[in-house]
Amino acid sequence: MDATFKPGNAQEVEEAVKWAAAETQPLEIIGQGSKRPFGRPVQAAHVLDLSGVTGIESYEPAELVLTARAGTSIAVLEKLVEENGQELSFEPMDFGPLFGEEPGRGTIGGVLAANLSGPRRIKAGAARDHVLGLEAVSGRGELFKSGGRVVKNVTGYDLPRTLCGSFGTLAVTTTVTLKVNPRPETSATLVLTGLDDQEGIQVLCDAMGSSAEVSGAAHLPEWIDDNRSRTVLRLEGFKSSVDYRMKALQQRLGSYGASYQLEEAGSKELWDGIRNLAPFAGRRTPVWRISVAPTAGPQLVARLKSSIELDAFYDWSGGLVWLTCTDGDIHQARIRAAVDAVGGGHATLVRADSSVRSDSAVFHPQSAPLAALSRRLKEQFDPKGILNPGRMVSGV
């Protein structure tokens, strides 16, 4: 009996999970399904579709706090806060173009389940840093809440942040409370050209260590455009402040060679492209998302280039490497070994065929005691193993 359950509210979610727990029937938890090709394929007979659990419960711009049901479309949320002169500062990325699907899909619950953050993560924090509270249904079929609707709160364990990035394997989130921020008055980008990876990352780290309050720091090697590399630094804020900091940054980085500026429109277009992985759109080759210390980024790529054909670019001051293996193989062992060799971090296989993802460790393998602890945590939330089984780790 394969079924899709489409609850309209938290109580109906609770009922569905209660039933699944009683019958030990695994569920695949989805929102709009926009990130279904990300992570390991779930082995579940039934689908629990949250796309009907929608709506804004409360939004008070003066409190910088917004509460929404998990199935609310991320596009709807971003539009709402924009209309109120605010933003979701973690700049959630859109996987649509990467997976060859429509852009603009996805729910806030899905964004948090995958802890998706864009370029501004280096200044404003990750998606998880903007979560203040939630209501969720555990794999036991019990609705619980954690956190609150205020920015400063240490009452009990921080389950709202812990559930971010858990890909629906611990609990089914039904409502989330987010911290929102004022939208910057304007933005501009300084572009330095012709630097190699090593020099480019050096510039990014130098700028991040300055008081210029850089809110985006990426290096786009020459393969992406014009056979000329671009090292890009974004400034956002009040107009007078952006102008002032732009001058300071140009002065500081002047010795690195040629540069030009992008004003607001050009800057936005550039960063939207970086945020949504435009350089990899329209291709089918496997894509890795690798997080390392910023200075380790170019070391990692240089090391891999000696044995793999690849295209890569860098966000997060060099610490986020987006990489595609142009020969179509995923090169799992080589990539993981290289991450360890440059000081550690993690590599996640973001795009690959379903069969490949089934047979691989999509998420970076953990040490034995840490993997065991994660498994125990899963059991405490979901003792029957019915929520998105196998989505992160095979058999869990």
Added chain:
Amino acid sequence: MTAIAMPAPDKAVLARRQEILKALQAIVPGEGVIHDEREMRAYETDALTAYRQLPLIVVLPETVEQVSKVLKYCHDNDVKVVPRGAGTSLSGGALPLGDGVLLSMMKFNRVLDIDYSNRAVVVQPGVTNLGITRAVEHEGFYYAPDPSSQIACSIGGNIAENSGGVHCLKYGLTTNNVLGLEMVLVTGEVIRLGGKHLDSEGYDLLALMTGSEGLLGVVTEVTVRILQKPETARALLIGFPTSEDGGRCVADIIAAGIIPGGMEMMDKPAIHAAEDFVNAGYPRDVEALLIVELDGPEGEVDYLIDRVEEIARANQASHIRISESEEERMTFWAGRKAAFPAVGRISPDYLCMDGTIPRRELPKVLARMRDLSGKHGLGVANVFHAGDGNLHPLILYDANKPGELEAAEAFGADILRLCVEVGGVLTGEHGVGIEKRDLMTDMFTDADLKQQQRVKCAFDPKQLLNPGKVFPVLHRCAELGKMHVHKGKLPFPDIPRF
């Protein structure tokens, strides 16, 4: 007698004290194990000084291996462990247990690695909060979270409590500034979370550990993010005839898209106490005083000072001063920073509370607090992290007068219930500890609290780490793990199915 009860000590463990002592001495040699009653007195309380308890034994390990062995021994032998940093907890998080080993991490006091390119510093957990900034400030960097105890509190304790400070509206709490941890589980296993890179490869246990109040593991190494110091900082001192005006001014500043580095409010009793103590030049004829600090590039700060001044004038400010020098800015802060000792001068004792409320509720909460003050017969002064709604009412009492501590605690509990009632929370930055433990049921349902306790079971199924803190009722993990499910047909005919 005080109101908060701790679990009764296990007589069987007390009877084994000599055996436990010997075992710990074999792991940590020399002066690293303290068992003399006189020497253990130094550890009998933290900054919630109304509660005191001698521990069974105090142990001060110096290596991760020793921490691991101590925990493994205690785990294997069913001995409780209370981890302790600098002992500055205001909620009793480090209050010892009579039948528990007190594990002090203060010998872990070294800065291990300073990496300016990656803006990361690796330290041992006993390094003080300010010690991190001290280690990097010659290069213009600092560590952003700045709890008022920063000169004394340890970074390990900051992790346990998810500490904040006056700058956290703009720069975040501890949880937003920690990149990695090394920690020892109660079994003695050592695990690493995060590092100089961002985000997690699996469950975000770094988020779970931050603010876990010593109940999940013992931190042995911390990696934090450092920031370049803002180019400049200036402050406005703004007085209002009513707290409503002050509250509206704060809301208007935020609505204008301005996130100040710090935004602090004081009520009249706090203003007077502070002014009497340090002569900061605060106006005495106002009901609310606001300090707004703007930091960042000079051009931006000058621009925003003008904007905030306009907003203040539009909100009936009766008094506005703008700092023209670093010295003047420090004077503005002097009264606020001295508010606690200033209140200590006008009252023999005070209890510092720590609720958070939605900002719009401030006038209502202050008015209700005045009523409660009458009801309990005790005075109260308020300092308020206005930007993020974190309220610190200081309840004035005299511990030498019979019944006053109990009255102060009852007053405090009423205030925190009020915070929850208006949509806020029990604690913004001080932690639950023992102080707010019994109020948890006012904020959370039984199901909420049980799911939290199940998390503890994943880390510490025997519940040996810091028991008696945070949770009002201790459930055994076996009991928490039971599932009450009713088999049968689909119970949700209304859910559309395809």
